[in-house]
Amino acid sequence: MEIHGSCSDRFGAVREAFADSLRDGADVGASVAIRLDGEPAPAANPRVTIPVGAYVTAQDTWSTRWRRAEIPAAAGYGNARSVAAVQSVLADGGRTPSARLLSEATCRAALDEQSHGTDLVLGIPVRFGTGYALASDDAPVDTPSPHTCYWGGRGGSLIVNDLDARMTVSYVMNQMTHLGLTDPRGRKLLRAAYEALRG
Template identity: 45%
Template sequence: MTEIHGTVAPGFEAVRDAFAANWELQGEVGASVSATVGGETVVDLWGGTATFDDGERDWESDTIINVWSTTKTMSFLCCLLLADRGELDLAAPVATYWPEFAANGKEQIATRHIMGHTAGLSGWDEPLTMDDLLDHDKLVALHAAQAPWWEPGSASGYHAISQGYLLGEIVKRVSGRSLGTFFADEIAGPLDADFHIGTGPELDHRVAHVIPPAFGLGQDPDAAEIDRDSIAWRTLSNPATDAAFSSTIPWRRAEVPAAGGHGNARSVAAIHTLTANGGSVGGQQIISPDGLERIFDVQAEGMDLVVLGTDLRLGMGFGLPGPMLPLPNPRTCYWGGWGGSLAIVDMDLGLSFSYVMNRMESSLTGDLRGAGVLLAMYGALAG
């Protein structure tokens, strides 16, 4: 039986049990789970093994790993913080801050369209390789010149990778800093949170490798049946994403604000403690409560054009309770990462919950491991 390390507060033992059960029932390899309630840590657990360049090691308290799209939640906070300070108008045309972006019919696309996956820029016209994902300037220049793939604002289409470059360029134009630097200076640094968008060499010894899923994005075994002209195919197959690339040094060093963040459940939960508690953590007011309320400005509802068959309700960046994830409280927001990582913020309960692991599933929409631990968390809070 896998040894589980860390602590749980009295009354939350069922969360530990559900976490431990993942090794017995769900093929877990290495993972961490953390939760805060009202700003206090009630769960901080880790266990299993992590794979490194020099062989297999235990998953330690300070192990960090690429969390894929859970990174997006950090990018959302950067934009919400700039908006809260009056430096970024989420409803203003992006071209207000990035004039080149107005080309090819994009004059009225606003930051809120990018935050809500409705901008029509879920991918690129030009064929790309994985190495191109390391070149921020190339990708934003391509998008500045490109026409949207559907009428902006009319529907969501998951901007799986592109969202981060777009938001990153907006943050850079507004603040003068890259999104990774802005995040480190204004959010992670003040909170002393071990989460990084652009990971330096001093952290390499703590970075676990992901265990890739059975197939990568754009490598679906049923791809022969997919329309090659569809928005879904054009988004997810260019480039076809190999999860193993995230274990390379160039990927770690790059800032990929939609998919390249490195952290663990403790750091994700610590950052979203401010989201769950009116922007305040440990006496520090990072963002105002009104600034966070923008999360619940609904940007899209209905079937997504990229994640086919998925009925999404999207706020300002974050997902909101709806058909895909019918969470119990209305003032709850969430997002997750390819393979299974998860961040849940329940403002009604003051709850920040995160689950991070190394063995990836193929799904973009979560899996039973994080869901089971989350259900145990809500059960403990109810009990």
Template identity: 45%
Template sequence: MAQDLVHGFADARFAAAREAFEANFAEGKEIGASVCATVDGETVFDLWGGRADEARIRPWQRDTIVNVFSTTKTMTALTALLLADRGDLDVAAPVARYWPEFAASGKERITVAQLLSHSSGLSGWREPFSQDDATDWDKATRLLAAQAPLWPPGTASGYHTYTHGFLIGEVVRRITGRSLGTVFRQEIAEPLGADFRIGLPESEDHRVAELVQPGPGPEAGAAEMAEIPSITFRDTQPDGSRAWRMDVAQTRTRAWRGAEIPSVNGHGNARSIAEIHAVLANGGVAKGKRILSEAGSRRVLEPQIEGPDLVMGGREVRFGLGFALAPCPLFPLTPPNPNTIVWGGGGGSLVVVDLDARTSFAYAMNRMGPALLGDHRSFRVLEAMWRALA
């Protein structure tokens, strides 16, 4: 039955990766999902299957896309690294160099690198901030520019769950005169022919899979999924202010899909995510196009902050420029090579890039699990890939 649900291809060398993906459906752990990997810039498996809607009527097709939540942050980081590589952005410079209003309330020394590594002290809004406000770019950035940090910048990370994209996006807008979603699309996604958007046109709504929150029972794989440590985000920010939490139902609205929220509302599939991150895996080149210099692509490995995260329940994390550096206590797998970066989205989307083995791996699905950096569904496929490469 799983074979009937899963489509796409896998090189013979990666047959076990396909079998692992098929097992997710056979064991009732998925509704719909996609997985893809590249090695030396070549796609070695590209698989998808299941259903794209909660009612399980609409098939997950080759071009189905889904909101991947915080996997979007990796696209935001890539956009900033692109500007840095061109000399338009100095990540070590104060944010206020590009966004003068940001210097208010003692933030004049916060650097762009601290935004990228979640250590700026701006993990949330002090002022009341609602789900509807998330689609109001001017309000979101104006409030962040005016407020004081929630803890001393540079002393610890505190995951910038929603603020990350607004902060970096406003820096990008001040430099280029274009929104981050526009720069990303024009300078990265379109040159690579990658089907990933931050700000989705209404014409693409018919392709979007519905996110489904996990439910009880064996079909949801509850027992096995519970073995993955979930990320417990604080209900309050480190200063005691209330954190904004979104309703998954919001992701089905046109307002959410059409807005640019470069922390959490990117839409794509595993193919687009893996093929975009092949840029980092292959010294700045993907699909024959140079997007970054080799030195620029390796900047993701520059350590920025390490230790207990103030927002993610005190979990230990090592952040570079926009990605977690593995091995990392937050990510329970040990990669085969040291120069590996990882990040994911709430519910289970995941991207892993091994700069030593020149590989990129991505997973995107619509049934949400409890973890931030992947779970058994993606891990079993990733581990099968690593065994094949060994």
């Protein structure tokens, strides 16, 4: 098994958790990226990404027709590094290294609760903000910060924005599961990232 890319010593636990997932067969190829204060915290380079969406099989996503379709909330193409780069604008208060794209107030508005209860499609408890699920005691994705928003794909991908830590964690895989937000692979990497922050 080869892992390519770089990782600062601070996030070595994330690299090890990622390597464990590859070694034990939980992943056959994936990518993880972390951005802290709007800057990359280097992690493993991307391998392969499979787009995900509700009520489709992995085989459906292999077609040219699927790749050309405009499917809201699905059919995103990217690796963990590109997803983290785009999403880190939110975690970094609306700034990129070169420009302000959103106000801090707009970023914080994503944390305004819109609903909280069992999602009728997913069948699990979810607290929704604007465009994201929010941290809560019954959330499938556990974070230590109350100012965290996240979402994932049916196949197991996960994106987490922590507005207090100004950290974005992105996990993108190429082996889809049916577990969605309850998939342990991305959550394991998220726990390792928080351990690295505390470290």
